[in-house]
Amino acid sequence: MPPRSKEQFQTFSKAKTRVTRTAEAGKVFVDYKDTESLKKLMSNNGKMSSRKRTGASAMEQRMISKAIKRARYMALVPYAAVVG
Numbered sequence: 001m002p003p004r005s006k007e008q009f010q011t012f013s014k015a016k017t018r019v020t021r022t023a024e025a026g027k028v029f030v031d032y033k034d035t036e037s038l039k040k041l042m043s044n045n046g047k048m049s050s051r052k053r054t055g056a057s058a059m060e061q062r063m064i065s066k067a068i069k070r071a072r073y074m075a076l077v078p079y080a081a082v083v084g
Contacts, residue, residue, distance in 0.1 A: 017041060019067075020060050030060070032067040035076050042068065046080045 019037040020028050032038070041049050041064055048068055051061045071077040 017054055019064065020056075028060075028063075030063040030067040032070040032074075033076065035071060038064075038068055038071055038077055042077070044081060046078055 017037070017040050019030050019034070019041065021031060022028055041054055043049060048065055051058070054061065054064065056064060068077060072079050
């Protein structure tokens with residue numbers, strides 16, 4: 001049997017999305033007004049992605065979830081997918 005090349009195997013690893021920013025004072029934060037970045041961290045149904053999928057640390061994931069909840073409350077991001 002000939003040896004298999006790496007091209008035969010399918011890779012599922014996706015580039016980790018980073019949405020944390022650093023302020024001039026050195027504080028790390030997630031901007032709830034940046035809806036395009038937040039949509040990348042949500043599924044098609046509107047669920048937040050897990051830490052494993054986003055590649056965020058525990059502190060970053062808490063900031064992401066808080067930012068998504070704020071954006072939902074202010075109607076910048078939908079609570080659920082629109083069916084229709």
